[in-house]
Structure formats: structure tokens, C-alpha cells
Amino acid sequence: MELSDNTIERICKVFGYLNPLERGAAEFVSSKELAKAIGTTEYTVRKDISLLGVCGYTRKGYAVKSLKEELGRKLNLNKKRKACIVGLGRLGSALLDYEKFQEDGFEIVAGFDCSINKLERIKTPIDVFSDNDIKEIVAQRSIEVGILAVPSQRAQDVADKLIGAGVKGILNFSNHKVIVPENVIYLNLDFTNALRFIAAKIMINQNQN
Amino acid sequence: MELSDNTIERICKVFGYLNPLERGAAEFVSSKELAKAIGTTEYTVRKDISLLGVCGYTRKGYAVKSLKEELGRKLNLNKKRKACIVGLGRLGSALLDYEKFQEDGFEIVAGFDCSINKLERIKTPIDVFSDNDIKEIVAQRSIEVGILAVPSQRAQDVADKLIGAGVKGILNFSNHKVIVPENVIYLNLDFTNALRFIAAKIMINQNQN
Known part of the structure; x- marks a missing residue:
């Protein structure tokens, strides 16, 4: 897996944005919302996430819980x-x-x-x-x-x-x-x-x- | 003057690096030293600086005092x-x-x-x-x-x-x-x-x- 520092940085921001969403019990999040939250384009968000081998973008967006779980696992952010x-x-x-x-x-x-x-x-x-x-x-x-x-x-x-x-x-x-x-x-x-x-x-x- | 955020950020770092150099009475600084200090390539350093319309790269490098003065003036960093x-x-x-x-x-x-x-x-x-x-x-x-x-x-x-x-x-x-x-x-x-x-x-x- 060859990820640029920029991709890693953006994914870390996405992960950080998912935290409060999950606590607030949001079920889905669109790439548009993620893009706005971290200051990039929808295309970049979807590309970064797919570079990590995470799929699952549906009409409603990404499922918050599983996106967080998967990103966390790929970048080892779930463990303390x-x-x-x-x-x-x-x-x-x-x-x-x-x-x-x-x-x-x-x-x-x-x-x-x-x-x-x-x-x-x-x-x-x-x-x-x-x-x-x-x-x-x-x-x-x-x-x-x-x-x-x-x-x-x-x-x-x-x-x-x-x-x-x-x-x-x-x-x-x-x-x-x-x-x-x-x-x-x-x-x-x-x-x-x-x-x-x-x-x-x-x-x-x-x-x- | 159309400067990318990345260029501005790097120039700000160069400016910050020049501060202690100037206090230490260094006369010249090479693009190699600047590149190492801010974590980029010599080529990028020289290009960023020339994008600001600052010339003056000599065999000995940039003159610390005048480089700082010029960068500060262009990005308005000289004033408190x-x-x-x-x-x-x-x-x-x-x-x-x-x-x-x-x-x-x-x-x-x-x-x-x-x-x-x-x-x-x-x-x-x-x-x-x-x-x-x-x-x-x-x-x-x-x-x-x-x-x-x-x-x-x-x-x-x-x-x-x-x-x-x-x-x-x-x-x-x-x-x-x-x-x-x-x-x-x-x-x-x-x-x-x-x-x-x-x-x-x-x-x-x-x-x-």
C-alpha cells in the first residue's frame, strides 16, 4: 500500500470527523459532507477512501460506523x-x-x-x-x-x-x-x-x- | 501574484529559519541548507523564492539579511x-x-x-x-x-x-x-x-x- 502523506493526512481528518458523528448516532455520511468538513473535494474524499481499499459508497453515502471501523483498521487508529x-x-x-x-x-x-x-x-x-x-x-x-x-x-x-x-x-x-x-x-x-x-x-x- | 498555499507555507518556514541565522550573524545561506531545514528540495526552495520575484542567488547562496528583508516585505512579515x-x-x-x-x-x-x-x-x-x-x-x-x-x-x-x-x-x-x-x-x-x-x-x- 503506497499512500501519499496528503492522503494519510486527509484520511486522519475524515476519521476525526467520524468520531462525533458516530457519538451523535448518525447512520450515513455523504462524500460531500466529508469534503466540506475537511476542506477538499468530493472526488478526493472518495479517491482517498478507495485507495485504502474501502468500498461501500451507496446512494445514502458511507455507513458511518463501518467506515470508521475500516479506516481505523487500515491505519491502525482503533487501538489506544x-x-x-x-x-x-x-x-x-x-x-x-x-x-x-x-x-x-x-x-x-x-x-x-x-x-x-x-x-x-x-x-x-x-x-x-x-x-x-x-x-x-x-x-x-x-x-x-x-x-x-x-x-x-x-x-x-x-x-x-x-x-x-x-x-x-x-x-x-x-x-x-x-x-x-x-x-x-x-x-x-x-x-x-x-x-x-x-x-x-x-x-x-x-x-x- | 498568484501563489499556492504550499508556496506560502514554505516561504513562511524559510522566513522562520532565517530569524536565528540572522541573529547568529550568518552572512549567506545555500538553497541546500534551506531545503534541509524546511524539508523540501533545493529546486523547490529556489523556485518558491523566485516566484516571489526575489533574485540574488549567488555562488555563496542567498545573502541572509537581504533575503529575509525581501521575503518579509513581499509577504508583509516584517511588521508586528x-x-x-x-x-x-x-x-x-x-x-x-x-x-x-x-x-x-x-x-x-x-x-x-x-x-x-x-x-x-x-x-x-x-x-x-x-x-x-x-x-x-x-x-x-x-x-x-x-x-x-x-x-x-x-x-x-x-x-x-x-x-x-x-x-x-x-x-x-x-x-x-x-x-x-x-x-x-x-x-x-x-x-x-x-x-x-x-x-x-x-x-x-x-x-x-
């Missing part, structure tokens, strides 16, 4: 994934309790920080540890994804520790690009770049009008 | 942009003090929440107000971008208020898709979708090996 957060400053500790992670199939099973002081003061139901325990805890708890919320100058060092301990994916919130081995999945969520993109588009819009 | 955050829960208040925003040309000039209680307790140097003051403060302080950190069921309502008050762009951290008029720039940063993408790619990687 274990993740940890490193860096428990304001952003990291906000992420530690970010309700959506839990709702959407991710379980934050540990937080790490290098400051014992911070570890003692933090209030959270999640277990927190010193950075020195990364290797042990990641292995013990079978953590697959590491979330970086450390200052940029520490990002590479922490990523190396996490990868050495066995995580398979890194989500980086610091705006320092981290180098990872080829077999590790890496994604950078850069808030400032998002704002910059908005600013640039505002300007382009204004020039066109 | 004013933004506000609505929703001062854990995530919102973490974003309120997110150092990178300030470093990178964005100024958070107000925070809003509907809970007076929360407004009284929060500790931040940024001015905070009740949601009821959105219209007045956005106009008074010429706020261009609104950042949503509210629970998903309030996202649309708050976005409508911000747009009514005159913001030109919305950055949405809730995972509820918000509908905006055509002339408003909209971007959704969905953490869970990022994690989902990583999980799916981990699985695909494992199947290939």
Missing part, C-alpha cells in the same frame, strides 16, 4: 496509542491534560521534566518523572510517541533520548527542527509558522481586493 | 501583527505567554474569557477581558488575528464575534471546524490529527519493514 510529554512548562502541562488527546485514542501515560522543582509543584493525574527516567519508563510503559514541549535548544537532545528508548514517532512543538533516523516518524507543529501563514494570506487577500 | 487569544483555560493561558509568538513578530495584545473567576485568577502581563468586550477591544487595539482556545462547542460563536469585530484571520486550536466568510483567513491546528497522522505512519512503516 501511548504517548508521553517531555517539558512541563506552561505549554507542556497544558498538553498533559488536553482532553482531546484522550477522547481521540491517545493516552498520555507519562510526563517528564528536568526540573525536580517543577515535578513537585505540578498538579496532574498523569505520572511525572525526571528526564533521567525516560529510558526506563518509555520501555516499561511501551510508549510509542514522544511529544516535545521543551525549549528549542534542548529539543534534539531530548528527541535522541526518546528515540534511544524506543519511541517510533516524535511530535515537536518547539520550533527547532530535530533530526531523526529514517524509521522514526517526525512532525513539527509550529504555532508561529501558522500565524505567519495567516499574516501572509491576509496581506495577499488585501492586495487582491 | 497584533493577535488576541480567546479561552484562557490551560492551553489558552499557556499560549498567552508563549515566548515564540513575541520573538517572531506577533504581539498578543489581549486575552478573553467568559469566566470572571478565571480572569481574576490568571497571572500574566497581558491584559485580559471578558468575552463581552471582544468587539470594543479588537477595534481599539487593531487586532488582526484571533486565536481560539475555547471548548469546541463555543468555537463558532466566538469566531463570529471576532470576525464581527474586524479580525482578518482565525487560528483555531479547538477541533471543531469553524465556518468563516471568504475574505477571512482560517487555519486549524489540530493536535490530535497530528498524533493520528504519526500513528498511521508508524503502522505503515512497520508493514513495510
Whole structure:
């Protein structure tokens, strides 16, 4: 199965859109509705879904429950994934309790920080540890994804520790690009770049009008 | 000037990469280095930059200072942009003090929440107000971008208020898709979708090996 990153990203969005639909007991969803929800065309939605080998588009649309089940199975999104957060400053500790992670199939099973002081003061139901325990805890708890919320100058060092301990994916919130081995999945969520993109588009819009 | 969103996004990343380079007093940067930093090819970097009408690629590469100046001018990234955050829960208040925003040309000039209680307790140097003051403060302080950190069921309502008050762009951290008029720039940063993408790619990687 050779899927482009764009297809995978769109399918993940479709999957995320099906969650509340299913909870709301919707039976069918049209490719039109899915296209609108994730910001693409109906054709692309149907093509992406068929690329995954999922059929079942009827006159009423896709059956919500079975579509979610099948997409989840193909991309392994049905099972709970274990993740940890490193860096428990304001952003990291906000992420530690970010309700959506839990709702959407991710379980934050540990937080790490290098400051014992911070570890003692933090209030959270999640277990927190010193950075020195990364290797042990990641292995013990079978953590697959590491979330970086450390200052940029520490990002590479922490990523190396996490990868050495066995995580398979890194989500980086610091705006320092981290180098990872080829077999590790890496994604950078850069808030400032998002704002910059908005600013640039505002300007382009204004020039066109 | 007709630029694709992908080009704009890459140029914003290049611009972000030039910031620390300039502070570090680097004189030149090669398209190879830029390509590596933002995760694309040298050809794409040079093409994107030339699409903006910026020339000046020499044997030593681009001159850092003038490249940054020119890209910033073309996409209007040199001037400080004013933004506000609505929703001062854990995530919102973490974003309120997110150092990178300030470093990178964005100024958070107000925070809003509907809970007076929360407004009284929060500790931040940024001015905070009740949601009821959105219209007045956005106009008074010429706020261009609104950042949503509210629970998903309030996202649309708050976005409508911000747009009514005159913001030109919305950055949405809730995972509820918000509908905006055509002339408003909209971007959704969905953490869970990022994690989902990583999980799916981990699985695909494992199947290939």
C-alpha cells in the first residue's frame, strides 16, 4: 500500500470527523459532507477512501460506523496509542491534560521534566518523572510517541533520548527542527509558522481586493 | 501574484529559519541548507523564492539579511501583527505567554474569557477581558488575528464575534471546524490529527519493514 502523506493526512481528518458523528448516532455520511468538513473535494474524499481499499459508497453515502471501523483498521487508529510529554512548562502541562488527546485514542501515560522543582509543584493525574527516567519508563510503559514541549535548544537532545528508548514517532512543538533516523516518524507543529501563514494570506487577500 | 498555499507555507518556514541565522550573524545561506531545514528540495526552495520575484542567488547562496528583508516585505512579515487569544483555560493561558509568538513578530495584545473567576485568577502581563468586550477591544487595539482556545462547542460563536469585530484571520486550536466568510483567513491546528497522522505512519512503516 503506497499512500501519499496528503492522503494519510486527509484520511486522519475524515476519521476525526467520524468520531462525533458516530457519538451523535448518525447512520450515513455523504462524500460531500466529508469534503466540506475537511476542506477538499468530493472526488478526493472518495479517491482517498478507495485507495485504502474501502468500498461501500451507496446512494445514502458511507455507513458511518463501518467506515470508521475500516479506516481505523487500515491505519491502525482503533487501538489506544501511548504517548508521553517531555517539558512541563506552561505549554507542556497544558498538553498533559488536553482532553482531546484522550477522547481521540491517545493516552498520555507519562510526563517528564528536568526540573525536580517543577515535578513537585505540578498538579496532574498523569505520572511525572525526571528526564533521567525516560529510558526506563518509555520501555516499561511501551510508549510509542514522544511529544516535545521543551525549549528549542534542548529539543534534539531530548528527541535522541526518546528515540534511544524506543519511541517510533516524535511530535515537536518547539520550533527547532530535530533530526531523526529514517524509521522514526517526525512532525513539527509550529504555532508561529501558522500565524505567519495567516499574516501572509491576509496581506495577499488585501492586495487582491 | 498568484501563489499556492504550499508556496506560502514554505516561504513562511524559510522566513522562520532565517530569524536565528540572522541573529547568529550568518552572512549567506545555500538553497541546500534551506531545503534541509524546511524539508523540501533545493529546486523547490529556489523556485518558491523566485516566484516571489526575489533574485540574488549567488555562488555563496542567498545573502541572509537581504533575503529575509525581501521575503518579509513581499509577504508583509516584517511588521508586528497584533493577535488576541480567546479561552484562557490551560492551553489558552499557556499560549498567552508563549515566548515564540513575541520573538517572531506577533504581539498578543489581549486575552478573553467568559469566566470572571478565571480572569481574576490568571497571572500574566497581558491584559485580559471578558468575552463581552471582544468587539470594543479588537477595534481599539487593531487586532488582526484571533486565536481560539475555547471548548469546541463555543468555537463558532466566538469566531463570529471576532470576525464581527474586524479580525482578518482565525487560528483555531479547538477541533471543531469553524465556518468563516471568504475574505477571512482560517487555519486549524489540530493536535490530535497530528498524533493520528504519526500513528498511521508508524503502522505503515512497520508493514513495510
